[in-house]
Amino acid sequence: MSDYLIKALGYDGTVRAYAIRSTMMVQEAASKHDTWRTVTAALGRALSAGTMMGAMLKGEEKLTIKIEGSGPASPIIIDANSRGEARGYVSNPHVDPERKSNGKLNVSAAVGEQGYLSVVKDLGMRENFTGSVPIVSGELAEDFTYYFATSEQTPSSVALGVIVGEGDKVEAAGGFILQMMPGVTDETIDEIENRLSGVPPISTLIQEGLTPEEILNQLLGEDNVQILDTMGVQFQCQCSKERIGRAIIGLEEKDIRDMIEVDEGAETHCHFCNEQYLFSKGELEEILKEKQNLSGN
Ligand SMILES: [Zn+2]
Known part of the structure; x- marks a missing residue:
């Protein structure tokens, strides 16, 4: 039961569809960041959306989603690429708002009902594409729907669900x-709206264990779904000691000297995956030497 997503077309190519099963990657994100249940749901929804949006990219393209809500867990940052790899973190994993009166986790209370959702796409060109929209609900699926409609002029329907059970397990x-593509007919839009209103909420579908294929069959009709691609997805960070070392080279010489002489070493961690990296005094001295060589001193 590993995680994967599918890309599909429906209605003679006028509807583009993505569906994901992200249980393991969300559990991994939750474990790495020690998120409490509501934050697990918020981070998991954002990670699931980000991974599907990454799958819309090609080759080496990548994107970053920043959710800067007014709530205590924000900002939430997600990075994703076109190969089904995504990573993300929240500023405060230990937020525990009360459940809503219907028993559901109150994601918008953690994220915030005001603020901004922005997407930066690195398309390998000189200028990145950036789109930013106000947060409209803080529950996130509605916010991504609003983002697609406003920033990308693509009418879309987004649904995201994370079920957190006993012991905060995902x-x-x-x-x-x-997504409605140019040329979609009013008839198709009406039919999809009808179907959507008759399908149980996404949290029910995923709790029942429906596969991404079964979800799209329910949404678009079995005869209507043309699957283009199936792709494994995972929580994958790009950090390494070497990369962090390169970041240290970028610091002021004085700060590196302080790390050597005052702190006698450096302990640093990656925001995205919480991995700890330790640099000994000797390693920092090497880094400092390298910096001095680079600057020609
Ligand atoms: Zn990392």
Whole structure:
């Protein structure tokens, strides 16, 4: 039962569809960041959306989603690429708002009902594409729907769900994105709206264990779904000691000297995956030497 996503077309190519099962990657994110249940849901929803949006990219393209809400868990940052790899973190994993009156986790209370959602796409060109929209609900699926409509002029339907069970374990996570392409007929839009209103909420579908294929069959009709691609997805950080070392080279010489002489070493961690990296005095001296060589001193 590993995680994966599918890309599909429906209605003669006028509807583009993505569906993901992200249970394991959301559990991994939650474990790495020690998130409490509501934050697990918030981070998991954002990670699921980000991974599907990454799958819309090509080759070496990548994107970063920044959710700067007014709530205590924000900002939430997600990085994703076109190969099904994503990583992310929240500023405060230990937020525990009360459940809503219907028993659901109150994600918008953790994220915030005001603020901004922005997406920066690195398309390998000189200028990045940046789109930013105000947060409209803080529950995130609505916010991504609003982002696609406003910033990318693509009418879309986004659903995201994370089920957190006993012991804050992620029981199921997933979601879908349906996008109306140019040329879509009013008839198709009406039919999809009808179907969407008759389908149980995404949290029910994923709790019942529906696969991404089964979810799209429910949404678009079995005869209508043309699957283009199936891709494994995972929580994957790009950090390494070497990369962090290069970041240290970029610091002021005085600060590196302080690390050597005052702190006698450096302990640093990656925001995205919480991995700790330790640099000994000797390693920092090497880094300082390298910096001096680079600057020609
Ligand atoms: Zn990392």
